[in-house]
Each structure stands twice: as C-alpha cells, then as structure tokens.
Amino acid sequence: xxxxxxxxxxxxxxxxxxxxxxxxxxxxxxxxxxxxxxxxxxxxxxxxxxxxxxxxxxxxxxxxxxxxxxxxxxxxxxxxxxxxxxxxxxxxxxxxxxxxxxxxxx
Numbered sequence: 185x186x187x188x189x190x191x192x193x194x195x196x197x198x199x200x201x202x203x204x205x206x207x208x209x210x211x212x213x214x215x216x217x218x219x220x221x222x223x224x225x226x227x228x229x230x231x232x233x234x235x236x237x238x239x240x241x242x243x244x245x246x247x248x249x250x251x252x253x254x255x256x257x258x259x260x261x262x263x264x265x266x267x268x269x270x271x272x273x274x275x276x277x278x279x280x281x282x283x284x285x286x287x288x289x290x
Contacts, residue, residue, distance in 0.1 A: 222278045229275045237266045 241247040241263065250258050273280070 225278045233271045
C-alpha cells in the first residue's frame with residue numbers, strides 16, 4: 185500500500201494537520217495492519233478456492249489434456265472458467281467489509 189493510498193484512508197480531521205503527528209502515525213499503523221490482514225485472508229481464501237477447483241477438475245479428460253499440452257495460460261483460463269460468483273465473493277469478503285458503499289451518496 186502506497187503512502188497516497190494510506191492518506192486517502194485517513195479521517196478528514198487527521199489530514200487537516202500537515203506533518204507526522206501522533207494521530208497520523210496511529211492511523212497509519214492501523215490502516216497498514218488492516219490492509220495486511222485483508223491481504224493475508226484474501227490469499228488464504230484464494231488458495232482454498234483454487235485447491236477446491238483443481239480437485240473438482242483433476243479427473244476430467246479436458247483438464248488433463250491441457251496439463252499435458254503444457255500451456256500454463258490455457259490451464260489458468262480453464263480453472264478461472266470454473267469460478268462462480270460465490271467463489272469471488274468469498275475470496276474478497278474481507279475487502280467488501282472494508283468498503284463503505286454509502287460513501288459519497290448524500
């Protein structure tokens with residue numbers, strides 16, 4: 185996460201004061217910790233879904249033929265084609281919680 189992204193995530197009242205004050209440092213640490221948790225959970229869920237998808241297609245001849253052909257892009261496209269909307273929502277569920285969908289609607 186870049187410094188610009190961190191600043192965008194901070195409350196308005198903290199951004200009013202230039203420099204590196206105590207509030208600024210506290211929010212920066214909290215934002216980085218939250219980002220790290222979301223990132224870690226997203227990677228964990230991605231692995232779970234990927235393993236489940238591979239398990240579900242490992243016995244299919246079409247998948248085995250793609251593996252034998254050795255084209256990684258085709259294998260990735262085949263597995264990605266098995267993804268359902270529920271899988272994507274599960275993978276990114278922590279990120280959805282971090283978004284305020286009402287933001288800017290007033």
